[in-house]
Amino acid sequence: MKLFGKKTQKENNAQPGQKPAESRKESPWTKMPPRKTWIWFILILVANFMLGKFLMPGPEKPHIVPYTLFKDQVGKYNVQAIFSRGDTISGRFKVPITVRYETAKSMMDTLTAPGGGSAKPRQESKTVSDFTTTLPSFVDQGLEAFLVDHAVEISAKPLNEERSTLATILFSFGPGLLFIAFYIWLFQRAAQQGGLGGGGLMGIGKSKARRYDQEEGPKITFNDVAGIDEAENELIEIVDFLKDPSKYTRLGGAAPKGVLLVGPPGTGKTLLAKAVAGEAGVPFFSISASEFVEMIVGVGAARVRDLFSQARDQAPAIIFIDELDAIGRARGQAAIGGASEQEQTLNQILTEMDGFSSRQGIIVLAATNQPDVLDRALLRPGRFDRRVVVNLPDKVGREAILKVHTRGVPLANDANLAELAAETPGFSGADLKNLVNEAALRAARLGQNEVHFEDFMEALEKIILGPERPLLLSPADKERIAYHEGGHAILGLVVPGADPVNRVTIVPRGQALGVTYQRPDSDRYNYPEAYLRARIIGMLGGRAAEEIVYGTKTTGAESDIEQASSLARRMVTRWGMSERLGLVQLAPRENVFLSGMGGYGGEKPFSEETAETIDAEVLRIISESHEEAKRLLSEYRKQLDALAEALVARETLGEKEILEATGLPPAPALETGKLPLPGTDG
Numbered sequence: 001m002k003l004f005g006k007k008t009q010k011e012n013n014a015q016p017g018q019k020p021a022e023s024r025k026e027s028p029w030t031k032m033p034p035r036k037t038w039i040w041f042i043l044i045l046v047a048n049f050m051l052g053k054f055l056m057p058g059p060e061k062p063h064i065v066p067y068t069l070f071k072d073q074v075g076k077y078n079v080q081a082i083f084s085r086g087d088t089i090s091g092r093f094k095v096p097i098t099v100r101y102e103t104a105k106s107m108m109d110t111l112t113a114p115g116g117g118s119a120k121p122r123q124e125s126k127t128v129s130d131f132t133t134t135l136p137s138f139v140d141q142g143l144e145a146f147l148v149d150h151a152v153e154i155s156a157k158p159l160n161e162e163r164s165t166l167a168t169i170l171f172s173f174g175p176g177l178l179f180i181a182f183y184i185w186l187f188q189r190a191a192q193q194g195g196l197g198g199g200g201l202m203g204i205g206k207s208k209a210r211r212y213d214q215e216e217g218p219k220i221t222f223n224d225v226a227g228i229d230e231a232e233n234e235l236i237e238i239v240d241f242l243k244d245p246s247k248y249t250r251l252g253g254a255a256p257k258g259v260l261l262v263g264p265p266g267t268g269k270t271l272l273a274k275a276v277a278g279e280a281g282v283p284f285f286s287i288s289a290s291e292f293v294e295m296i297v298g299v300g301a302a303r304v305r306d307l308f309s310q311a312r313d314q315a316p317a318i319i320f321i322d323e324l325d326a327i328g329r330a331r332g333q334a335a336i337g338g339a340s341e342q343e344q345t346l347n348q349i350l351t352e353m354d355g356f357s358s359r360q361g362i363i364v365l366a367a368t369n370q371p372d373v374l375d376r377a378l379l380r381p382g383r384f385d386r387r388v389v390v391n392l393p394d395k396v397g398r399e400a401i402l403k404v405h406t407r408g409v410p411l412a413n414d415a416n417l418a419e420l421a422a423e424t425p426g427f428s429g430a431d432l433k434n435l436v437n438e439a440a441l442r443a444a445r446l447g448q449n450e451v452h453f454e455d456f457m458e459a460l461e462k463i464i465l466g467p468e469r470p471l472l473l474s475p476a477d478k479e480r481i482a483y484h485e486g487g488h489a490i491l492g493l494v495v496p497g498a499d500p501v502n503r504v505t506i507v508p509r510g511q512a513l514g515v516t517y518q519r520p521d522s523d524r525y526n527y528p529e530a531y532l533r534a535r536i537i538g539m540l541g542g543r544a545a546e547e548i549v550y551g552t553k554t555t556g557a558e559s560d561i562e563q564a565s566s567l568a569r570r571m572v573t574r575w576g577m578s579e580r581l582g583l584v585q586l587a588p589r590e591n592v593f594l595s596g597m598g599g600y601g602g603e604k605p606f607s608e609e610t611a612e613t614i615d616a617e618v619l620r621i622i623s624e625s626h627e628e629a630k631r632l633l634s635e636y637r638k639q640l641d642a643l644a645e646a647l648v649a650r651e652t653l654g655e656k657e658i659l660e661a662t663g664l665p666p667a668p669a670l671e672t673g674k675l676p677l678p679g680t681d682g
């Protein structure tokens with residue numbers, strides 16, 4: 001346990017439906033992380049500021065001179081030109097003059113000097129060419145004639161501004177512009193060179209696509225893909241096309257340019273794309289769309305260009321873009337900041353896809369699990385015009401996937417993969433792969449030579465709930481948990497239509513203090529109302545048992561209550577199972593996957609009164625179920641006691657042991673036939 005402690009811990013974070021941490025090869029040298037870009041940017045800004053400060057001091061401010069001095073200089077023919085606005089005159093001397101003035105600082109000294117102003121103001125002198133002065137309030141009538149007489153040009157434009165506009169631009173924006181230009185030039189050059197510099201800054205415009213066909217190891221073929229046959233069949237045609245494009249284009253038809261693989265995470269989209277390349281024996285360029293996007297605008301587009309030009313050189317070839325939604329998001333709705341970069345990258349992809357004809361033998365495969373956010377332009381004919389849906393595997397599919405991943409694993413005779421497949425509804429291919437791996441690790445840890453069914457079940461429990469938690473529970477707590485789980489289990493046996501109970505445990509794991517496993521017999525696609533009721537009753541069985549046995553309540557039923565409420569609410573708001581509310585959709589589908597329908601975004605399309613009715617109906621279902629749970633547990637109190645006792649003694653009970661301890665038969669089936677109808681809630 002200790003030896004593997006760290007590793008298992010990490011892998012346990014993978015919930016079903018989530019992709020296990022898979023090591024993706026990525027050279028640290030070809031990738032320039034955005035943070036580095038930031039540091040560059042800030043450095044350059046700082047340098048810019050310093051340079052501007054040292055090299056280019058701001059323009060000199062015109063000096064304020066007394067009116068008398070101004071007139072005196074006019075008289076000496078030393079004023080070249082003036083401009084006047086209101087009572088302010090600004091102008092320029094022909095020959096700069098030296099003026100004396102008191103500094104502000106010295107005046108302050110004067111005021112605060114001890115001895116009451118005895119200190120002399122400090123005088124400073126300065127050479128002045130630009131000046132301003134103020135006309136006295138009594139208008140100097142003869143000034144205009146006086147100026148004309150002394151050859152002073154009276155300007156129509158402010159003299160200083162004329163120079164300072166130019167100066168301002170040059171002195172304040174100049175260095176900035178220079179650096180921006182330099183920056184753009186640097187990255188454009190880098191982008192165009194496409195990595196000739198060999199990584200670092202210069203490799204930034206190079207696409208970081210990996211070539212799987214050149215990697216070591218056996219080729220991936222359709223043999224490695226299982227359980228997603230429909231998707232596989234659609235792609236076989238693509239392989240055929242890549243092997244012999246002329247066969248398809250002979251009659252003028254165009255083969256697809258782009259195929260969009262759509263499905264939940266871990267269902268094997270990447271795997272399928274690799275298999276297509278492996279089967280067709282063509283180069284396979286793979287990149288994740290998020291790698292296109294960098295801080296610097298234009299880099300993503302350059303990378304796209306590079307990727308497509310590489311593929312064109314090696315055609316026929318496959319380009320695989322993973323996580324297309326990272327850049328394929330409808331334009332104008334991207335996050336602030338990366339928006340224009342994302343748009344440019346997307347536009348470049350569109351341009352490239354329009355640019356090659358399908359005769360060239362390039363096919364773009366892309367994967368996404370959010371097709372509804374994609375820009376419409378991507379889905380137009382001539383682009384990703386084919387959609388292949390990759391669904392979570394059903395029971396048969398899961399068994400096939402388990403077979404693929406246990407090829408190299410020595411299985412014990414009792415390791416029945418069909419049974420294991422039945423235990424893992426909702427698991428993706430990646431989850432199943434992880435499950436096999438965990439089970440093999442456990443078997444190795446225990447020193448076994450084969451992997452047993454028990455190893456798979458332990459691994460499954462650990463993946464779903466987290467590792468065992470060594471909690472020191474008092475005997476009283478243990479008994480209480482045994483009654484709680486016993487309550488769930490008994491109801492799983494006596495409520496008609498309940499899923500069979502195949503395991504009960506009071507070993508604490510993850511957040512749970514105990515668990516009762518109920519496994520649906522087969523993958524269900526359509527749930528009868530009675531079945532949902534049975535489930536809610538079962539969920540409330542834990543609390544009901546505690547109430548009956550101890551008469552008090554604990555916090556132990558939190559997640560039971562949460563699940564039961566959520567199910568009851570869905571019955572009322574989505575599945576039309578309340579007479580009072582009828583067949584009206586009152587909540588959006590939570591599973592936006594493939595439905596293209598988002599949430600109601602805060603604005604509910606029903607009245608306050610309806611909202612109250614919804615709450616009342618949910619409450620009604622919950623309380624009716626609670627009453628039924630209590631009634632049944634009181635009726636089967638003897639069996640409940642026996643089961644709790646067995647649990648305290650043995651902690652974990654399997655299906656057979658549960659039936660033995662209680663002496664009860666498995667739950668009777670529902671009258672309603674189970675029609676596997678597709679299209680309902682997934």
Ligand SMILES: Nc1ncnc2c1ncn2[C@@H]1O[C@H](COP(=O)(O)OP(=O)(O)OP(=O)(O)O)[C@@H](O)[C@H]1O
Binds near residue numbers: 228
């Ligand atoms: N149908 C399958 N058959 C066999 N193995 C599978 C299947 N689906 C997934 N796997 C296993 O899970 C791994 C991860 O799957 P993959 O990366 O192809 O999923 P994905 O759909 O591309 O996920 P994501 O959307 O997160 O990128 C694969 O390398 C493969 O080993």
Ligand SMILES: [Zn+2]
Binds near residue numbers: 484
């Ligand atoms: Zn419970």
